Amino acid sequence: xxxxxxxxxxxxxxxxxxARCQRLLGDGAAAEDATQETFMRVxxxxxxxxxxxxxxxxxYRVATNYCLNxxxxxxxxxxxxxxxxxxxxxxxxEALADRDFAVRLLxxxxxxxxxxxxxxxxxxxxxxxxxxxxxxxxxxxxNRLAEFHERVERFQRKAGV
Amino acid sequence: MRGHLSQWELDALxxxxxxxxxxxxxxxxxxxxxxxxxxxxxxxxTHRHFETDVLPRTLPxxxxxxxxxxxxxxxxxxxxxxxxxxxxxxxLPHWRSSSPEPLPPEYSIKGGPLLRVFARQGERVEEAHEGxxxxxxxxxxxxxxxxxxxxxxxxxLDGSGGVSVYxxxxxxxxxxxxxxxGPVELPxxxxxxxxxxxxxxxxxxxxxxxxxxxxxxVLRALAARGPRALRETxxxxxxxxxxxxxxxxxx
Numbered sequence: 046x047x048x049x050x051x052x053x054x055x056x057x058x059x060x061x062x063x064a065r066c067q068r069l070l071g072d073g074a075a076a077e078d079a080t081q082e083t084f085m086r087v088x089x090x091x092x093x094x095x096x097x098x099x100x101x102x103x104x105y106r107v108a109t110n111y112c113l114n115x116x117x118x119x120x121x122x123x124x125x126x127x128x129x130x131x132x133x134x135x136x137x138x139e140a141l142a143d144r145d146f147a148v149r150l151l152x153x154x155x156x157x158x159x160x161x162x163x164x165x166x167x168x169x170x171x172x173x174x175x176x177x178x179x180x181x182x183x184x185x186x187x188n189r190l191a192e193f194h195e196r197v198e199r200f201q202r203k204a205g206v
Numbered sequence: 207m208r209g210h211l212s213q214w215e216l217d218a219l220x221x222x223x224x225x226x227x228x229x230x231x232x233x234x235x236x237x238x239x240x241x242x243x244x245x246x247x248x249x250x251x252t253h254r255h256f257e258t259d260v261l262p263r264t265l266p267x268x269x270x271x272x273x274x275x276x277x278x279x280x281x282x283x284x285x286x287x288x289x290x291x292x293x294x295x296x297x298l299p300h301w302r303s304s305s306p307e308p309l310p311p312e313y314s315i316k317g318g319p320l321l322r323v324f325a326r327q328g329e330r331v332e333e334a335h336e337g338x339x340x341x342x343x344x345x346x347x348x349x350x351x352x353x354x355x356x357x358x359x360x361x362x363l364d365g366s367g368g369v370s371v372y373x374x375x376x377x378x379x380x381x382x383x384x385x386x387x388g389p390v391e392l393p394x395x396x397x398x399x400x401x402x403x404x405x406x407x408x409x410x411x412x413x414x415x416x417x418x419x420x421x422x423x424v425l426r427a428l429a430a431r432g433p434r435a436l437r438e439t440x441x442x443x444x445x446x447x448x449x450x451x452x453x454x455x456x457x
Contacts, residue, residue, distance in 0.1 A: 063256040
């Protein structure tokens with residue numbers, strides 16, 4: 046790939062990658078680093094993508110997994126608490142609009158659930174879009190969301206909520 | 207009646223990645239929905255910040271990574287040209303084959319990992335020691351002995367508070383060395399710029415990668431204490447399993 050083509054792809058897709066990473070990591074410097082890492086990983090796919098929608102799919106897939114792994118690495122995680130964060134008077138979906146809450150909750154979940162939950166419940170993608178982005182079957186997405194909800198209910202039962 | 211636009215739809219709209227029908231539907235929703243208008247405005251602001259601030263800084267680094275050569279930073283980081291490389295390597299193999307001399311304690315914790323610095327001044331290459339006075343245009347190369355610690359992050363802090371990552375060059379975290387024992391020559395050279403005053407290089411060895419952002423925070427705190435603190439501080443309060451540092455001065 047020529048330097049000009051690299052620059053062209055970065056100018057075209059860089060804003061979307063950066064916005065995605067900032068949304069997940071909530072920190073300017075970390076989002077900037079993640080943007081570069083994500084771009085280096087997807088640049089060949091972006092170069093060959095038949096259209097911008099395919100390019101965005103790659104960005105979502107790679108950036109979401111990369112950033113969630115960064116969070117799991119505990120470098121950017123909010124201070125841990127012993128119990129599930131309290132969400133009185135709000136549905137789980139409403140509570141997940143709070144990034145800090147979403148990160149703390151997902152840190153207690155198995156890795157395979159995080160990307161599915163974030164894309165569907167935080168970003169608002171429907172199950173079909175989640176399946177396409179993560180290259181999973183829709184059934185797998187449905188099953189993982191069900192598992193997530195079961196785990197949340199178990200936490201709440203333990204906490205007496 | 208449809209719900210709010212998802213993050214995907216907002217991103218795709220900005221990228222012109224939605225099919226025509228979906229674009230029309232999304233635009234119609236935006237006209238009537240304050241919440242989604244705000245979300246789009248926020249996204250547009252993030253995009254503008256990227257274009258004006260982030261892209262100019264990061265595109266050179268990406269080009270350099272793609273080409274396998276480090277970019278030009280505050281310090282010029284070059285691959286040594288063939289002639290100078292010949293001179294430098296003439297020194298380094300000799301150093302490797304001879305019995306290692308005991309190193310001054312300022313390079314290392316006794317029994318721990320080591321950092322050795324070689325300076326090329328003109329055609330002459332010599333090992334530089336703590337406090338060495340060097341000139342703009344002089345080039346440095348690093349040789350480390352990791353003492354079994356697989357990861358390394360080499361950073362520097364100068365008197366004006368400037369932070370650089372020398373290994374992996376421009377990287378965001380420690381990189382695994384090619385070997386965890388024996389001398390390892392780090393790739394590339396640093397050519398000193400004209401900025402005067404002290405500069406300290408810290409070699410941070412660890413069992414797991416250290417994040418640049420964590421180390422930068424500590425370096426900035428050190429810089430705030432002034433040049434004297436920079437000259438006197440040989441270890442950083444970071445979770446490295448071994449450290450070595452080297453001070454140089456530019457008049």
